[in-house]
Amino acid sequence: MGTKEFQCGGHESALLDCSSASERNTCSPGTAVSLTCSEPDEVRLVGGESRCAGTLEVKHQGEWRPVDGHYSLWTLKAAGVLCRELDCGSAVSVGKREEPSHRFMWGISPACAQSGSALRECAGSGASLYTLNLTCSDSVRLLGGTGLCSGRLEVRSDPSNPSWSSVCEADFDQQDAQVVCRQLGCGAPSVLQGALYGEGEAPMGTKEFQCGGHESALLDCSSASERNTCSPGTAVSLTCKEPDEVRLVGGESRCAGTLELKHQEEWRPVGYYHNTLWTLKTAGVACRDLDCGSAVSVGERKESSKRPGWWISPDCVESGSALRECARAIPSSNFVTLTCSGSSSSQ
Structure with missing residues (x-):
C-alpha cells in the first residue's frame, strides 16, 4: 500500500505524466482505490x-x-x-x-x-x-415481464430527456394499452393491472395519455397535465398478446405437419438443425400457441435443396421467450415436423 500521491489536472494521457507528491507509506484498511470507467462504446x-x-x-x-x-x-x-x-x-x-x-x-x-x-x-x-x-420501441418499454410483450410500463415523454417514468394506473386505459402494444410490435392487450410486475425504481410522475387506440405511438396521443405522484401499487403493468403466428402444414389436421412461423411479415418453415435438439418440451410451446394441446411427437422432414427458413433456439424458447424472440433467418433443407395432442379432434 505504499504509493505516491498523484496530482493530475485531468488532461494528461497517462497517470505517470502527472506530478506527484511524497510517497505515502501506509493507508488505512479498506481504502485502496477501486474504479469503474464508463465503456467507450x-x-x-x-x-x-x-x-x-x-x-x-x-x-x-x-x-x-x-x-x-x-x-x-x-x-x-x-x-x-x-x-x-x-x-x-x-x-x-x-x-x-x-x-x-x-x-x-x-x-x-x-x-x-x-x-x-x-x-x-x-x-x-x-x-x-x-x-x-x-x-x-423508442419511447416505451416493458420491464420485469416474461418476454418482450409483458412487464411494467415505463415511458420517456420527452425525447430530449433520457429519464424514464412509470405510468399511474389512473392515467392509463385500454385504448392507451392498444397503442403501446402496437408500438412494441405485440398483439392486442390482454391484461392491464397495477404493480403486476413490481413497482420498479423509475419516478412516478408522468402525463395522463388520451389515446383513441389507432395511433402508432404513445407520444402521438394527446395528453393532459402531468401527475406528480401515484399511490403505491398503482404503477401500470401490461401484458400484450404475443404476435406469433404459427401453423402446421401438410399434415392430416391443423394440429400436425411442418411447423411454419410468420415473423417479420414472412411465412417460413422452421429449420431442424441436429446441433440444436427440438424436444417435446420445446415443441409444446408451439402446440400451445396453436391451441392444439401438448406435443405428442417431433421430427424432421428433408427436402432436396435448401430454401429460406427460420432457425429457432430451443434453449431460448424453454427459457420462457416467445418463438419470434428466438428466431433468426437461415436457409435449410431440413424442417421441423410436429404432432400435437389436439390432432384427432381438429380434423
Whole structure:
C-alpha cells in the first residue's frame, strides 16, 4: 500500500505524466482505490425514421462502421441488448439490408454482447454485403415481464430527456394499452393491472395519455397535465398478446405437419438443425400457441435443396421467450415436423 500521491489536472494521457507528491507509506484498511470507467462504446442507428431505427453503426478503434448482418444471428431477444445500449426501449424488429457492394463492417457476436461484455470487446473486422437493421420501441418499454410483450410500463415523454417514468394506473386505459402494444410490435392487450410486475425504481410522475387506440405511438396521443405522484401499487403493468403466428402444414389436421412461423411479415418453415435438439418440451410451446394441446411427437422432414427458413433456439424458447424472440433467418433443407395432442379432434 505504499504509493505516491498523484496530482493530475485531468488532461494528461497517462497517470505517470502527472506530478506527484511524497510517497505515502501506509493507508488505512479498506481504502485502496477501486474504479469503474464508463465503456467507450459509441453506437447509433442511421438512415431510419428516428434515432431509434435504422442501420446499426458502432465506433470502434476510432472508426464508425455498420455492423455485419450477413449471418442473421441477431434474434429479437439478443437485439434487446442493442436497444438498451441506445436507450431506445426494447427491440421491435431486426433484419438485414443488402448493400450495392462489399464494404468493411464490424462483426459482433450476439452471444458475446448478451454476456454483458461491451460491444467493442465483441467486435471483429470483415467485409460484407449485408448491414444489420434494427427498430426499437423508442419511447416505451416493458420491464420485469416474461418476454418482450409483458412487464411494467415505463415511458420517456420527452425525447430530449433520457429519464424514464412509470405510468399511474389512473392515467392509463385500454385504448392507451392498444397503442403501446402496437408500438412494441405485440398483439392486442390482454391484461392491464397495477404493480403486476413490481413497482420498479423509475419516478412516478408522468402525463395522463388520451389515446383513441389507432395511433402508432404513445407520444402521438394527446395528453393532459402531468401527475406528480401515484399511490403505491398503482404503477401500470401490461401484458400484450404475443404476435406469433404459427401453423402446421401438410399434415392430416391443423394440429400436425411442418411447423411454419410468420415473423417479420414472412411465412417460413422452421429449420431442424441436429446441433440444436427440438424436444417435446420445446415443441409444446408451439402446440400451445396453436391451441392444439401438448406435443405428442417431433421430427424432421428433408427436402432436396435448401430454401429460406427460420432457425429457432430451443434453449431460448424453454427459457420462457416467445418463438419470434428466438428466431433468426437461415436457409435449410431440413424442417421441423410436429404432432400435437389436439390432432384427432381438429380434423
